[in-house]
Each structure stands twice: as C-alpha cells, then as structure tokens.
Amino acid sequence: xDVKRIRRMVRVERLICRDAHEELKIARYYRSDYxxxxxxxxFFLVTVGYMILIGLYLAEKGDALxxxxxxxxxxxxxxxxxGGYILLLLLYSVLTYMICTxxxxxxxxxERYLDHQLEILQKEDxxxxxxxxxxxxxx
Numbered sequence: 001x002d003v004k005r006i007r008r009m010v011r012v013e014r015l016i017c018r019d020a021h022e023e024l025k026i027a028r029y030y031r032s033d034y035x036x037x038x039x040x041x042x043f044f045l046v047t048v049g050y051m052i053l054i055g056l057y058l059a060e061k062g063d064a065l066x067x068x069x070x071x072x073x074x075x076x077x078x079x080x081x082x083g084g085y086i087l088l089l090l091l092y093s094v095l096t097y098m099i100c101t102x103x104x105x106x107x108x109x110x111e112r113y114l115d116h117q118l119e120i121l122q123k124e125d126x127x128x129x130x131x132x133x134x135x136x137x138x139x
Contacts, residue, residue, distance in 0.1 A: 026107040
C-alpha cells in the first residue's frame with residue numbers, strides 16, 4: 001500500500017470516530033426538517049423555562065402581589081407576561097435558527113469532504129471495496 005493512501009485512510013477514520021459522529025447524524029436530515037425539529041424543541045424548552053420562571057417569581061412575590069391588586073393592574077401584568085414570553089421566544093428562535101443553520105452547513109461540508117476522500121480512496125484501489133466481486137463488499 002502507498003503511504004499517502006494509508007495517511008488518507010487514517011485521516012478519514014479519525015474524522016469519523018472523533019467528533020464527526022454527531023455532525024454526520026445532522027447531515028442525514030433535510031435542512032428544513034432539521035431546522036423545524038430544532039425550532040420545535042426550542043419552543044417547548046422556552047415555554048417550560050418561562051413557566052418555571054413565572055412560577056418562581058409568583059412563589060416569592062405572590063402574597064405581596066395579591067394584597068394590593070386591581071383589575072387594571074392584573075390586565076397589565078398579564079399583558080406584560082405574555083409580551084415578555086413572545087419576545088423571549090422570538091429571541092431564542094432567531095438564535096436557534098442561526099446556530100442550527102451554521103451547524104447544518106458545517107455538517108454538510110464535512111459529509112462532502114468525507115465522500116470526496118472515500119471516492120479518492122476507491123479510485124486508487126477499487127479492488128479493496130470488492131468492486132470486482134459481484135455480491136461482495138456490500139452488506
């Protein structure tokens with residue numbers, strides 16, 4: 001075997017075994033499916049987190065709020081709570097979209113690189129993949 005071929009094989013194997021495993025899982029999705037899944041996950045996490053924050057705030061300040069509350073104050077507080085939730089959801093959704101778009105692009109780039117390296121390896125020695133033996137080399 002050629003030294004360059006061995007080095008290329010080792011480099012490809014290191015990429016696959018190292019941290020590329022998660023990126024290759026991302027690259028299997030369609031872009032819209034991956035982004036949709038991440039945005040849906042973001043929606044649920046922001047909603048649960050916001051509810052926990054509201055619950056903690058009400059547990060701490062609930063008695064003081066209920067003592068001197070008026071209907072107009074209650075409507076204002078609910079409006080502010082819903083507005084804060086919508087702003088927080090928009091902020092985190094934009095951040096999630098940007099981060100996941102970059103992750104997906106990086107994963108696709110790695111997938112293309114690995115495919116290219118494997119094509120080069122196969123062109124160098126097609127006998128190693130079992131190409132000359134029908135029925136062998138594929139499982």
